[in-house]
Amino acid sequence: MPETLNVPTSARIRWNRGRIVGPKPLLKSKHIWALRTRLQLASRPRDLALFNLAIDSKLRGCDLVRLRDCDVHLGDAVRLRTTVWQQKTSRPVPFEITEPTREALTAWLTSRSLRAGDWLFPSRSRRGEHLTTRHYSRLLNRWVALNGLDPSTYGTYGLRRTKVALVYKRTGNVRACQLLLGHTKLESTVRYLGIEVDDALILSEQTEI
Numbered sequence: 001m002p003e004t005l006n007v008p009t010s011a012r013i014r015w016n017r018g019r020i021v022g023p024k025p026l027l028k029s030k031h032i033w034a035l036r037t038r039l040q041l042a043s044r045p046r047d048l049a050l051f052n053l054a055i056d057s058k059l060r061g062c063d064l065v066r067l068r069d070c071d072v073h074l075g076d077a078v079r080l081r082t083t084v085w086q087q088k089t090s091r092p093v094p095f096e097i098t099e100p101t102r103e104a105l106t107a108w109l110t111s112r113s114l115r116a117g118d119w120l121f122p123s124r125s126r127r128g129e130h131l132t133t134r135h136y137s138r139l140l141n142r143w144v145a146l147n148g149l150d151p152s153t154y155g156t157y158g159l160r161r162t163k164v165a166l167v168y169k170r171t172g173n174v175r176a177c178q179l180l181l182g183h184t185k186l187e188s189t190v191r192y193l194g195i196e197v198d199d200a201l202i203l204s205e206q207t208e209i
Contacts, residue, residue, distance in 0.1 A: 025154065026162045031147050036100065038146045049108035050121055050136070051143060052101035054159040058180055059095070061133040061156045062087055070116040073109060078102040086182050093182030161192065168193050 027035075032055065039048040053072070054064055063086055071082055080102075083094045097105070114120070119130035133156070140159065141151035164177050178189040 026158050026165055027144075027154065031149065032162070035143055035147055039143070045104065045108040045111050046121065047139060047143065049101070049104040050131075050139065051159075052104045053097070054156070055163050056098055056101045057084070057095045058160050058164050059084065059093070060086070060088065060160060061136050065121055065131045065133055065136055067120040068116070069109065069114040069118045069120055072097060072105055072120060073114075073116070078105045078109075089182060089184055091182055091184065093180070095180070165193060 035051065036048065039051065050064075053067075057064060057067075059067075063084060066087070067084065071084060072079055078101075079097055081094060081096050083092045085092050112122075114122075121131040123129040123131055123135075137156055140154065140156055144151045144154045160181075164180050167180065168174065168177050174186060174189055174193070177193060178186050181189060181192065183189045183192070
């Protein structure tokens with residue numbers, strides 16, 4: 001029977017050695033505005049529309065890339081608000097479309113002449129298909145690099161969390177954040193936002209009965 005080698009615990013290589021674990025950092029407001037400016041100057045209407053919509057919608061990447069023209073466009077104008085059914089939970093999630101995003105979407109839709117049933121962000125290499133989540137992730141890496149930041153420290157989930165984290169910071173309203181993210185359980189929102197016990201106690205102290 002072959003001899004089993006017992007490798008000392010201290011000599012083992014950890015699976016997360018050299019990797020960033022836990023929630024990735026969010027883009028700061030100054031990074032967002034700088035990136036919008038760079039994408040405008042570079043004449044990238046699709047990237048600007050996708051970036052802005054990712055922040056406004058707070059959607060998972062799989063839902064964001066599957067949006068169709070009719071989800072954001074009504075008649076000859078971009079909607080102020082819309083609702084999308086999520087793939088993961090099969091639940092509707094509403095979101096607002098802010099003015100900068102409406103302007104970016106208008107420029108993108110005008111350049112592409114998309115129809116109601118068309119993918120909002122069609123693939124450039126696969127006819128009839130939408131942009132993949134993998135390509136979306138690669139685009140984010142390029143955007144982050146434009147700002148001189150390390151792409152490996154940011155992810156698409158960071159864009160999903162960016163605006164809702166700001167809502168929580170300003171209001172402390174976890175229920176509102178739950179609705180915006182489309183979570184079925186409040187506990188999921190608490191974990192997602194990284195709310196600690198101290199945060200909960202502060203909110204409780206601020207609530208009078």
